Amino acid sequence: MAAAEWRAARLVPRRAAVSRAQVETVSGRALGVFGLVFGGQTVPTAIDQSAALAEGAGTAVMAVLYGSLAALAVATFARVAVRAAAATFAVLFAIVLMAWPYLVVAPAAIAGQTPWLYYLVTVATTAAVIAVPPMPAAAYTVVIPVVYGVIRSTPAGGGAQPFLAVLDAMYAMILGIVALVIITMLRQAAEAVDAAQDAALQRYDLVARQHANEIERVKVDALVHDSVLTTLLSAAAARTPAERALAARMAGDAVRRLDEAAAEVPGNEDRIGLDVLVRRLRSAVAGFSAPIDVRPTGLAGVELPVEAVDALSSAAVQAMVNSVQHADEPGHGTERSVQIRGAGANGCVIRVVDDGRGFDADAVPMSRIGLRVSIEERMANAGGSATVQSTPGRGTVVTLAWPAGVEGSGS
Structure with missing residues (x-):
């Protein structure tokens, strides 16, 4: 490649590729936003159903889950401890869900209703996808909806008919699996892009170094030919004091140019x-x-x-x-x-x-x-x-x- 072509190629703007870090950022922030939206929608229902729970339990459950949702949203936008915040919410939700039958002391107050925890099941399963590897996340995505379906059919869960309980559980499970598949595929694609980018950068760096070395070799060859060899030939042919003085000046100039060339280090500016x-x-x-x-x-x-x-x-x-x-x-x-x-x-x-x-x-x-x-x-x-x-x-x-x-x- 000619030098002009090389310089022109380096001026072409590079489009940023989608990286694993970007996928994690977008997925986390989407979880934070939707978590706040879904959580906000459940507040009226959570307040109404708190009367059916043991004294103080409703307030405690709302404080724990809404507080962890808020912390998750802050973590995703600050890009600090995102996985820890997601794992915390997923664990707390699982604990509250399994404790729900023991917290409800007046099942008649929520008979025929859907427990407000249902609207956060997908948020919890998506949080698990963000926080842990695919296999544990898949287990969580299946187990939590199943647990909810069992609770839904009990008096503490509204006493739903078995078919309706299974339908709710399957719907939550399908949404969780969709989130798991999409995020996992995006991660794998981004990892492949990262690997390809690293390999391309290494190849480009090698070519750039070879090109810089070639330029340096040509420059040194020209310097040796134009200065060093000419000086040596002039010194060998010098017979008079004036010729010797000229050869000495040429030698000094050659040494100076060699020193300047040694101080120039070729590199890659990308x-x-x-x-x-x-x-x-x-x-x-x-x-x-x-x-x-x-x-x-x-x-x-x-x-x-x-x-x-x-x-x-x-x-x-x-x-x-x-x-x-x-x-x-x-x-x-x-x-x-x-x-x-x-x-x-x-x-x-x-x-x-x-x-x-x-x-x-x-x-x-x-x-x-x-x-x-x-x-x-x-x-x-x-x-x-x-x-x-x-x-x-x-x-x-x-x-x-x-x-x-x-x-x-x-x-």
Whole structure:
């Protein structure tokens, strides 16, 4: 590809692909909105039916379920602890549903009515889909409607005819299964897109590096031909003091141009989101024998050059390898985590932490490639920094930052 074509291709705007993170965000916020809507619709019925429950039970049930619904909505829009909030609501709903027959002390007050919990069954099953893997979510989606159907046919559930109870249970189960299938399919499709995007980025990065290296080779060849060889030929042919002085000046100019060329580092200016870095690290963590907790925060809107993402990813993986190989102590379970934090719109800080045996960082010989080259020099060459804090018996913290100096940023 010609240089002009290459530059033109890089100017074409890239359309953001649907990622797993976006699917989770949209699904969670939809659950939060519909949960509030369905919950609000049940308030009048819940107030009316509270008279049939034990004293104070109606108020307590409404406080628990409506409070957890509100917390779920806040969590989905703040994108904080969404799965925990969804799991909490799903568990609380299941507890209230199973306790319902014991809470109703005046079944005649709700005879012929539908318990207000029915209108939240689909919200609960969808919350389970958001919170847990497909198989447990599928079990919850089947069990909860069945439990409701059984309760619906009892006096505490309104004493519905068996056919009507089964119909209500099947309707709730079908809605739950539809939500399960849609969300699961979207997740799988987004994961495939994420994997394809990662592979494409890696291939593009390789091509970009090859192109940059080719440009650099051509530039160096031209420099050697135009400056170095010409200088050598002039020096060899110099006979008079003036010719020698000219050759000396040409040699000085050639050395200066070589120094300038050495200072120019070819790189890839394309930028990618931190979610790609998080996926790479999660994939790497899955291959370790020891559990490592990946904790991303503040990723929204942060983009880094491909070269910086490569350096951060490789250095973090090497730090994890060092921890797995050297941090464990006999009789002590080592806890490890990788904390990934966006710093502003163009920075990132990664902390690889363990509470293992630790070591004296100053005593590590310069020949140790894993620490000196694979971590510190790799980050320095990419324009970042790496610091190692470790004390024997008190664990290790490896801090990777790009660009250098951003590790102190609180943003």
